[in-house]
Each structure stands twice: as C-alpha cells, then as structure tokens.
Amino acid sequence: MDLRFPLSLRVLLAATLALCGLSCASAAVRESVEKLTVEDSSERALFVVDDAQPVAQVLLVFPGGDGSLGLGDSPPAVSPGAGFIGALRKDFVRPGTAIVLMDSPTAHRSMPVEYRETPEHRAWLAALVARMRERFPKARLIAVGYSNGAVSALIAGREPGVSGVVLLAGIFRRYADLGAFGVEVPMLVVHHEVDRCVPPDFDEPFRRVLKPTMVRNVAQQYGSELCGPVSAHQFYGQETTVAAVVLEWLDTGRAPLRAR
Helix, strand or coil, X not given: CCCCCXXXXXXXXXXXXXXXXXXXXXXXXXEEEEEEEECCEEEEEEEEEEXXXXXXXXXXXXXXXXXXXXXXXXXXXXXXXXXXXXXXXXHCCCCCEEXXXXXXXXXXXXXXXXHHCCHHHHHHHHHHHHHHHHHCCCCEEEEEEECCHHHHHHHHCCCCCEEEEEEECCXXXXXXXXXXXXXXXXXXXXXXXXXXXXXXXCCHHHHHHHCCEEECCCCCCCCCCCCCCCCHHHCCCCHHHHHHHHHHXXXXXXXXXXXX
C-alpha cells in the first residue's frame, strides 16, 4: 500500500510552508478536549488540529504506561513533565494533520499491557476506529503507539480504514511477538539506541523485516528514571528528530536506518 500523499497535495503543503513559514502554520493550530461515544461510553480525547488546510491525515495516538492522560474538560498546558506526549502535540502537527491523543477508557482508567490484548479492549478499539472514520471520512488514518501503547496501535492497525502503524519506543523486540497481531498495513518502528527502559535488542527477523529507525545517542544527560520524561525512552532532547523521521515516512514511505 502506498502511504504517500498525492504529488499535488505534497506540493501544496510545501508551497504553503514556504510562503508563510512555520509561524503562519502554528497560528492555525487548535487544541481541544472532546468527548467521544465509544462502545456506549463517553471517552475523552485531546484533538490538536492545524486548520491551515482541511484535515487529510489523522494520527490516532495511544499513550504508553497505563494509558491514562488524566484529561479534564480543557486542554492541559504542555510542560516538560509531559514527556514525549507533549512532543507529539508540538512537533507533529502541521497543516492538514489532526493529532488525536486518546485517554484511557472510562471503564479502565489504568490499562496494563495484559488488558490491552483482551477481547474487551479489542472491541473498544474497533469502535474507536469506526468513530474516527465517521469523524474524518476523507482523511488517512494512522495508528501511533508509544511504549505500551504499541499494543493498542497494533490492534487498531488491523481495523478497516487504518492505513499505517507507527511504533515509537514500543515494547516489542521479537518479530514473532509483533507478527502475531497480523498487521498487514505499512509499519514504522522508531527506537532510541540507548533506551534503557525497553532496550533495543531486536532479534534478527525484526531488524530484517521492519528495519527499525534507530535514534542515535548524542551524549546528553538523562534523568535517573529509565522510563521517565527525561529519558532516552522518551527521546528527550531529540523529539524533533523523531518527528522528522515520522513525517518523512508518512510523506514518502521511506525512513532512515539511523537518525540524530
């Protein structure tokens, strides 16, 4: 499947940014917390949309950890403690792109990895994807999973209408474990080479088939928490590098083996 935008749309995107610059695009960014009805329950999601162009692409993001963002009725401020979730909001948005950060389900505010593979969560994800397709019927939908969220993204990646899957610092390192999900759409894997929370010791089939992009170490100081916001696991200090890799892959279907 070709993940690339049509040439005319790519040219329009480039022309828009060249004419008005990033500050012009940023002026159109709108952020809101919305309630979605999924599986007869009301769920919260943080929508970040650049209104400079109609939405042509939606990144449906599943956070790591226990999956909870603790969203209230208004958008929380981006802070250093937001970690990579904050970077997703700041560095991935561009004209024509909507980023939807899902909070954990109302019925399960804390989602361990084991729960994410249950039939209940699979049904919730199927209903969520269907809801996104209704909301953005003409947009390309990409499932993005960070850390533990890789499980949810892989399950969502099997649903009709999902065009690709992006795993950022995902928990899978053995191809057989990931392959068991049966995802057939294009997939991008990005991992930091000095991640100590989920070390990148991928097996040979994983490296050969998925060709993960390794974010290179830049010899900077990280916090003491291996999985915390100031860690290689959250690409601390290299968030824009990761964004550039993902956005290039979304546009061209290609990604480097190394990035820094």
